[in-house]
Amino acid sequence: MNTQHPDASGDDGDEARAELPVAVADETRIAALNRLLAARDRTIEVLIKRLEGRGGEDPSAFALLEQNIALEAVVSRKTRELDRERQQLSDALAELRSTQARLLQSQKMEAIGRLAAGVAHEINTPIQYVSDNVSFLRSAFDTLLKVVDQHLTLLEAAHAGAVPEAQLQAAESSLKAARLDYLRRNVPDAFEESLEGLGRVSGIVTAMKRFSHPSGEDMEPVDLADLINTTVTVARNEWKYVAELETLFDDALPKVPCFRDEISQVVLNLIVNAAHAIGDVVLAAPGSKGRIMISTHVVAEHAEIRIADTGGGIPESIRASVFDPFFTTKPVGKGTGQGLAMAYATVVEKHHGLLDFETVPGDGTTFIIQLPLRGAEPAPEEGGA
Numbered sequence: 001m002n003t004q005h006p007d008a009s010g011d012d013g014d015e016a017r018a019e020l021p022v023a024v025a026d027e028t029r030i031a032a033l034n035r036l037l038a039a040r041d042r043t044i045e046v047l048i049k050r051l052e053g054r055g056g057e058d059p060s061a062f063a064l065l066e067q068n069i070a071l072e073a074v075v076s077r078k079t080r081e082l083d084r085e086r087q088q089l090s091d092a093l094a095e096l097r098s099t100q101a102r103l104l105q106s107q108k109m110e111a112i113g114r115l116a117a118g119v120a121h122e123i124n125t126p127i128q129y130v131s132d133n134v135s136f137l138r139s140a141f142d143t144l145l146k147v148v149d150q151h152l153t154l155l156e157a158a159h160a161g162a163v164p165e166a167q168l169q170a171a172e173s174s175l176k177a178a179r180l181d182y183l184r185r186n187v188p189d190a191f192e193e194s195l196e197g198l199g200r201v202s203g204i205v206t207a208m209k210r211f212s213h214p215s216g217e218d219m220e221p222v223d224l225a226d227l228i229n230t231t232v233t234v235a236r237n238e239w240k241y242v243a244e245l246e247t248l249f250d251d252a253l254p255k256v257p258c259f260r261d262e263i264s265q266v267v268l269n270l271i272v273n274a275a276h277a278i279g280d281v282v283l284a285a286p287g288s289k290g291r292i293m294i295s296t297h298v299v300a301e302h303a304e305i306r307i308a309d310t311g312g313g314i315p316e317s318i319r320a321s322v323f324d325p326f327f328t329t330k331p332v333g334k335g336t337g338q339g340l341a342m343a344y345a346t347v348v349e350k351h352h353g354l355l356d357f358e359t360v361p362g363d364g365t366t367f368i369i370q371l372p373l374r375g376a377e378p379a380p381e382e383g384g385a
């Protein structure tokens with residue numbers, strides 16, 4: 001078990017800092033600005049003390065006045081500087097927030113782009129059989145209409161008092177041709193299958209809409225089971241060829257305050273990682289499938305999501321690096337090494353939760369997310385300059 005903070009590899013200097021996730025870079029910059037402000041505050045405090053302390057000395061009244069005026073000028077200059085710096089700090093903060101929001105949105109759009117092909121494929125299968133069924137139902141309806149028409153003619157003749165033998169035979173042969181028994185057996189199934197297919201399509205479209213809908217400015221109470229089901233649906237094409245996926249949700253888990261789309265993205269990253277890890281194992285045993293198990297739990301003051309896979313596990317030698325930005329063991333085109341760094345920034349830094357993993361080489365890996373049930377309250381040691 002291991003959790004490595006992304007900035008733990010300290011000896012890479014500027015290069016490593018350049019690769020820090022935005023949230024870490026933001027914090028460093030904000031901390032530096034805060035220190036600057038604190039130093040300014042201290043300078044002003046000292047100047048004010050000196051100004052007040054002058055009363056105790058006994059130089060000539062004129063010299064004292066001159067000194068006081070000079071000090072007041074310094075204090076007012078320093079105050080103006082301080083105001084300017086405060087403004088700069090708040091502008092920088094606003095800019096950083098919007099950059100971070102844009103970055104997260106662009107990561108999400110990238111994921112949606114990648115999922116789109118899979119989603120189209122997922123929709124294509126039910127659409128195919130719905131359209132086959134509708135063709136069958138149309139021809140069944142045509143056949144039945146012919147039977148009805150023949151029988152209407154027969155009815156008219158019966159009302160007129162004489163039914164010609166030819167019309168009777170025509171009605172009978174239309175009934176025979178319609179193969180009513182066959183239609184009775186198959187038409188209800190065709191309706192049933194079509195409705196089921198349309199239900200699947202609308203489920204996928206709803207999931208995609210929910211997944212891509214941006215969260216608001218504030219955290220909202222989120223049903224994690226619903227969030228996980230949505231993410232599993234949009235990511236189906238990523239895991240279905242290599243694994244069975246099961247979910248087990250704790251009914252006692254209340255809604256969890258979080259940024260819905262960001263946590264969905266984290267769950268997606270972990271599902272894709274699990275599928276890739278299983279994919280590597282399954283490749284060696286064609287035809288076999290692995291298993292992804294996603295469960296939720298209440299653990300003390302936290303909501304916990306566990307995503308367990310039956311992949312090859314994480315080798316000891318790389319456990320300390322997996323959360324580092326751009327660390328990947330995958331070939332170009334399959335991974336860029338941003339999934340876990342992004343998950344760490346979202347869960348730990350933004351939601352003040354925990355992200356950890358347990359792994360057994362050869363058996364698999366379980367990633368564990370914990371989110372505070374009372375929302376992302378800052379840790380007590382934070383907030384000081």
Ligand SMILES: Nc1ncnc2c1ncn2[C@@H]1O[C@H](COP(=O)(O)OP(=O)(O)OP(=O)(O)O)[C@@H](O)[C@H]1O
Nearest residue numbers: 273274277313322328329335336337338339340365
């Ligand atoms: N469930 C897992 N089982 C085994 N190894 C894993 C698992 N999850 C992550 N890893 C290892 O951690 C590395 C980093 O994962 P991360 O998600 O950050 O990047 P990636 O999957 O390689 O690329 P990206 O997520 O950007 O497409 C992976 O390349 C892989 O070696």
Ligand SMILES: [Mg+2]
Nearest residue numbers: 269273339340
């Ligand atoms: Mg990944």
